[in-house]
Amino acid sequence: MTKKEESKTIALLVSLPVVFALTTIFITYRNINIFLVSGLILVILEFIFWAKLTKKMPNIKQKLAYLMPMILILVGSIGISASTTLTREKIELIKDPERVSSCSINPVVACSPVINSQEASAFGSLPNPLIGIFSFGAFLVAGMSILAGGKFASWWWKFLWLGSALGLAFSLWLAYQTIYDIGALCIYCMVVWSITIPTFFYVSLYNFEQKHFKIPNKYLDIFEKNHMVPTILVYSALIIMIYFRFSDYWNTLI
Numbered sequence: 001m002t003k004k005e006e007s008k009t010i011a012l013l014v015s016l017p018v019v020f021a022l023t024t025i026f027i028t029y030r031n032i033n034i035f036l037v038s039g040l041i042l043v044i045l046e047f048i049f050w051a052k053l054t055k056k057m058p059n060i061k062q063k064l065a066y067l068m069p070m071i072l073i074l075v076g077s078i079g080i081s082a083s084t085t086l087t088r089e090k091i092e093l094i095k096d097p098e099r100v101s102s103c104s105i106n107p108v109v110a111c112s113p114v115i116n117s118q119e120a121s122a123f124g125s126l127p128n129p130l131i132g133i134f135s136f137g138a139f140l141v142a143g144m145s146i147l148a149g150g151k152f153a154s155w156w157w158k159f160l161w162l163g164s165a166l167g168l169a170f171s172l173w174l175a176y177q178t179i180y181d182i183g184a185l186c187i188y189c190m191v192v193w194s195i196t197i198p199t200f201f202y203v204s205l206y207n208f209e210q211k212h213f214k215i216p217n218k219y220l221d222i223f224e225k226n227h228m229v230p231t232i233l234v235y236s237a238l239i240i241m242i243y244f245r246f247s248d249y250w251n252t253l254i
Helices: 003-026 034-055 060-095 111-115 127-145 155-182 188-211 217-225 231-247 247-252
Strands: none
Touching: 003 034, 003 127, 003 247, 034 060, 034 188, 034 217, 060 127, 060 155, 060 217, 111 155, 111 188, 127 155, 155 188, 155 231, 188 217, 188 231, 231 247
16 A cells, blocks of 8 residues: 555544534434444445545554554544533433433333433433543544554553453443343443443553553463454353343333
């Protein structure tokens, strides 16, 4: 791949998520189906461009060096979009408590009970989505800066790792509360859970590779070769929890 082709591919990696975020925030925010379908298309296209960009790279470390900023950009754009939409829904529900949120589909997949719960403002009067907007914004800027050639100090990467760890812990706590306490599923919330999980593991992997945190090489090699396994395991655990918690309802659909 020539330098010109590489620059074009990187430009697409950066611009498509931004276009997705702007479109879903300002134009199609009331349509959950468009959000989900366009989000899925975005993820597929980003991985296609990443594969094209890293096709001739000889080892996994070089490929992961491009995967890290791509994940940050994807997570940032999708997270900002979902968090902003949830903030809009919260405002609309304050104006009209009887309103049915745009992401309420059936008795189980219903955003309103989640948005109106105490857990939705875990830190007092500050709604959780506002925290998400700022946090995911930081990830988006970080990913774009890396692809643009930016370099960050070791302390910055450690701070990013801490932020991703806290984000994962908070998301898993919210997932548990939503599934077992509130008893309803918010699609936008589940999107946020799903993107914080790989963020933590890939930020961890990058920190290990760059020696910001030191682990034995044999464990690092295992992590590199099986870098998708931790994410898949957590996804599987959440799917199992959701299936058994709402199994009575799922059975009525058969």
